Amino acid sequence: MSKQKDIHLYTASTMNGWKPVIFLEEAGVEYDLTPIDFSKKEQKAPDYVKLNPNGRIPTIVDRSNDDFVVFESGAILWYLAEKYGKFLPKDPKEQSRTLQWLMFQMGGVGPMMGQAMYFQRIAAKQGEEHPFAIKRYVDESRRLFEVLNTHLEGREYLVNDEFTIADIATYPWARAFYWANVSVEGLQHLQAWFGRIDAREATQRALEIPKPFWAFFGKGDVAAQERENAERFKSDVSKQS
Known part of the structure; x- marks a missing residue:
């Protein structure tokens, strides 16, 4: 069984959904991915809404930080940038x-x-x-x-x-x-x-x-x-x- 990655990403192929994917791919960070199927309303499923109260994508769970959950694509980018020290100026x-x-x-x-x-x-x-x-x-x-x-x-x-x-x-x-x-x-x-x-x-x-x-x-x-x-x-x- 492969080891779980620190970041578990829930997303779909949309403009907002691609934002954390671009970050993770550009940063070379391995992650686990759960695609969300809109046609099945998976973004509204009770277990998912527990993670993201807005019932939208994307969402990440940082397993290395007590399963800390971040939703909203901009907030996710800021969190990942600070966590990995990537794509955010120091000044x-x-x-x-x-x-x-x-x-x-x-x-x-x-x-x-x-x-x-x-x-x-x-x-x-x-x-x-x-x-x-x-x-x-x-x-x-x-x-x-x-x-x-x-x-x-x-x-x-x-x-x-x-x-x-x-x-x-x-x-x-x-x-x-x-x-x-x-x-x-x-x-x-x-x-x-x-x-x-x-x-x-x-x-x-x-x-x-x-x-x-x-x-x-x-x-x-x-x-x-x-x-x-x-x-x-x-x-x-x-x-x-």
């Missing part, structure tokens, strides 16, 4: 800058992109058409991309030239501009940042765990994966109707 000011950009993703890029995706790729596919909402979220996502683009001018990564948890958090969301139908035309600094992270083998490997969903990035059988995605969240639309 207090640089740490604060990293936290600021992490919160920019958590409070802005993620929610706006998520809603743009939901109304176009899920609700609309179930007959719920909301053009005003779509325009609102797509336009705001583009504005946030422009903020990123301006900030990235002359920088390799979000916090100077150091790959940090701010990049790890922001990349899977911003890189999925295709899925949200948000244009990146004219945003050359943002696109160059995409290119740098696209070239990171560990990050690209992480995007196939627990399973690849390349349609988010405009690759593969987009139509089939769009149908799959809409179906697994079908009940969420019916609750709103």
